[in-house]
Amino acid sequence: MTQTEAAESAKTSGWVKLGFLFTGLYVALVAWTVGASDFVKFSAPMELHDLADALAGIFAPLAFLWLFVATMVQSQELSLQRRELQLTRREFEQNRQVAKEQAEEARNQAKFIGTQTEMMVWAENDKHLKVVLDGITTLVSQGSRQQIVIRTGQGESKLVRGPFDRAAFIGDVIESFSSSVEAVRNALEQFPGRKATFGRIVLLREIATLLAEVRSIMPGTSPKQKAELAQLGFERFEAATAYLLEVCKPRDE
Secondary structure: OOHHHHHHHHHHHHHHHHHHHHHHHHHHHHHHHHHHOOOOOOOOOOOHHHHHHHHHHHHHHHHHHHHHHHHHHHHHHHHHHHHHHHHHHHHHHHHHHHHHHHHHHHHHHHHHHHHHHHHHHHHHHHHHHHHHHHHHHHHHHHOOOOOEEEEEEOOEEEEEOOOOOOOOOHHHHHHHHHHHHHHHHHHHHHOOOOOEEEOOHHHHHHHHHHHHHHHHHHHHOOHHHHHHHHHHOHHHHHHHHHHHHHHEEOOOO
């Protein structure tokens, strides 16, 4: 029981005690008036209706007294009920606020877990991407210094630097492929209708396969990794490889 409820209960019991107190005093006063005082005298036996009227007159003040006490007690109880309703409403508001905070915390936790899961997926895909890029670098190193031959006619040919000129880093590989494509395109424009041959077509095809794998991995990589590949010119690498496979034929053809 709260302090407010205890105070209201004390007030309620106080009105009841006050009613009993006034009732006792009134009964004592009536008894004294009727029995020990000369204020009331009965000259003859009273008729039944007169006795009823006398009793009604005697007990009427008590009826009004207890009606007043009941009214005050009921008023106190209604006041207590209103306060209980207010406390219940306030507690409900507090519970709703707590539930709202808990729901927000759950959303934040779910978001955090989702972010952590996404970061784990990024890390795994970044690792996979590095393995594939290292594989491309390894393939390029196997064909280092292999040149592309442009048949110019009458048994003559022109040597053009191949794409496998440098293979230290993936950025160097991309630049080497871009430079090779530019050189081949210029040579073929100089000698239209001529054929370009290259002794490492198999390696080019393997690199094209790995580039397709890189393309499939990229959507799941981290934003940092995507930005690095874009800065290095990954799309130029894809385009250069596709162009060389299109214009170059194996040496034995």
